[in-house]
Amino acid sequence: xxxxxxxxxxxxxxxxxxxxxxxxxxxxxxxxxxxxxxxxxxxxxxxxxxxxxxxxxxxxxxxxxxxxxxxxxxxxxxxxxxxxxxxxxxxxxxxxxxxxxxxxxxxxxxxxxxxxxxxxxxxxxxxxxxxxxxxxxxxxxxxxxxxxxxxxxxxxxxxxxxxxxxxxxxxxxxxxxxxxxxxxxxxxxxxxxxxxxxxxxxxxxxxxxxxxxxxxxxxxxxxxxxxxxxxxxxxxxxxxxxxxxxxxxxxxxxxxxxxxxxxxxxxxxxxxxxxxxxxxxxxxxxxxxxxxxxxxxxxxxxxxxxxxxxxxxxxx
Numbered sequence: 649x650x651x652x653x654x655x656x657x658x659x660x661x662x663x664x665x666x667x668x669x670x671x672x673x674x675x676x677x678x679x680x681x682x683x684x685x686x687x688x689x690x691x692x693x694x695x696x697x698x699x700x701x702x703x704x705x706x707x708x709x710x711x712x713x714x715x716x717x718x719x720x721x722x723x724x725x726x727x728x729x730x731x732x733x734x735x736x737x738x739x740x741x742x743x744x745x746x747x748x749x750x751x752x753x754x755x756x757x758x759x760x761x762x763x764x765x766x767x768x769x770x771x772x773x774x775x776x777x778x779x780x781x782x783x784x785x786x787x788x789x790x791x792x793x794x795x796x797x798x799x800x801x802x803x804x805x806x807x808x809x810x811x812x813x814x815x816x817x818x819x820x821x822x823x824x825x826x827x828x829x830x831x832x833x834x835x836x837x838x839x840x841x842x843x844x845x846x847x848x849x850x851x852x853x854x855x856x857x858x859x860x861x862x863x864x865x866x867x868x869x870x871x872x873x874x875x876x877x878x879x880x881x882x883x884x885x886x887x888x889x890x891x892x893x894x895x896x897x898x899x900x901x902x903x904x905x906x907x908x909x910x911x912x913x914x915x916x917x918x919x920x921x922x923x924x925x926x927x928x929x930x931x932x933x934x935x936x937x938x939x940x941x942x943x944x945x946x947x948x949x950x951x952x953x954x955x956x957x958x959x960x961x962x963x964x
Contacts, residue, residue: 658959660768660775663761663783664825665851669859672829673802676793678955678964679948686719689954692963693722699747700778702757703729708922709778709786712950713755717957725751734763744771752961759887774960776953781818781887782845786956787921788822790948792830794941795877797948798917806831806860811875811912813837813902814929815895816844819881819921824848824863828855835864837871839898869902870911877917880904880929896928905931909939917941 658671667675682689698717702710714724734740734756744767747754754775758764761782768775777785795810796802810827812820816838824844827834828851836844843849843865852863864871872878883899884892909916918930918940926932935942958964 658774658956661785661956661960662765662768662775662777664785664788664822664829665855666785667829669829669831672789672792672826675789675952675955675959676796676802678958679793679951680797682720682954682958683948683951689720689958689963691721692958693717693720693961696722696752696961697725697750698722698753698755698957699725699727699751700755700757701727701729701734702778703733703759704757704779705730706757706779708946708949709757712953713778716950716954720954720958720963722752722957722961733760734758734767740766741770743767744769744775748772753957776956776960779818782821782848783825784818784822784921785825786949786953787819787945788826789956790952791823791879791919791921791945792826793952794919794945794948795917797944798941802830808832809874809876810834810879811837811872811877812879813869813872813904813908814880814899815842815883815885817881817885820844821848821852823879824852825855827861827863828852829859831856831859831861833862833864835866835871835875837866837869837902839902840867842895842898869908872908873911875912875916877919878904878909878912879919881921882923882925883929884925899929903929903931904934906933909934909937915939919945922946 748771755778756764757778758780761780764780810832821844856862883895918934920942
C-alpha cells in the first residue's frame with residue numbers, strides 16, 4: 649500500500665493526467681473496500697450534496713453517480729442540460745460561482761472540455777469530469793481497477809499489454825494517460841487519420857517513460873498479437889454523427905471479432921466502455937464470450953467513483 653503521507657490531496661478530476669500513480673492506487677484501495685463492504689461508509693457523506701450536470705445522455709454515468717453517493721448518505725441533484733449548453737443562459741464563471749455556494753461537488757458530462765475546465769477554475773468545490781469531448785477519466789479508472797481486480801492487484805498492471813482498437817477518442821486518451829501513469833504497454837490500433845491527438849500521445853509517452861510503460865500507435869489490426877486485453881469503443885461518438893458513413897467505412901477492418909481475438913490469445917480479456925454497437929465495432933461472439941469483462945467494468949464505475957467522492961469530500 650502507498651503511504652498516505654506520500655499521496656497528494658484530491659481536488660478536481662478534469663482529466664486522468666491530474667492524478668499520479670499513488671493517488672490512483674489509493675483510489676483503488678478505497679474502491680475495493682467499498683465494493684467488499686459498503687456498511688462502514690453508509691454515513692461517510694452525510695449532509696453532502698452532489699449536482700450532476702449532463703449535456704449528454706447516459707445510462708452508466710448517471711445511475712452510478714446517483715446510486716453510489718446515496719449508499720454513502722449523500723444526496724444528488726440531476727440537471728438535464730441536453731437542450732441548453734452550459735454557458736448559454738449565463739456565463740460559465742457565474743454558473744460555477746453560484747454552485748460552489750450550494751453544493752459540495754459538481755459532476756459534469758459535457759461536450760466541451762474547455763467548458764469543464766472553466767467551470768473547475770471558477771468553482772471552489774471539486775469538479776469531476778464525467779465525460780467530455782477530450783477525456784473520460786472515470787471510465788479509464790474503472791477499467792484499470794477492473795484489470796487490477798482480475799490480475800490480483802494494481803502492481804500487476806505494470807508491464808501489462810493492452811491493445812485499444814478503434815477511434816483515438818476521449819476514452820482512448822484517458823486510457824493512454826492511465827497506461828502511462830501505471831506502467832502498462834499500450835498499443836493503439838486505429839485507421840490512419842483517427843489516431844489520438846498528438847499532444848495527448850506525447851503527454852502519455854512522457855508519463856510512460858517515468859513509469860516504465862510504453863504507448864505505441866499502429867494502423868495494422870494484427871498489432872494486437874500477444875495483447876493481454878483488447879479494448880474497443882464505438883466508432884461514432886456523440887457529436888460525430890455527421891461523420892457516420894465515413895467512419896463506418898474507415899473502421900470496417902477494425903471490428904473486434906473472434907478471428908482478431910485469436911491473435912491476442914485465448915486468455916485475452918475483451919473490454920468495452922459501453923454502449924456497444926453489436927455487429928459494428930464488436931461481434932456478439934466476442935462481447936458475450938467468457939473472457940469479456942465489460943459488465944465488470946460497468947459495475948466498477950460506481951465503486952471507483954464512490955472512492956473518488958470519499959477522497960475528495962473527506963469521507964476517508
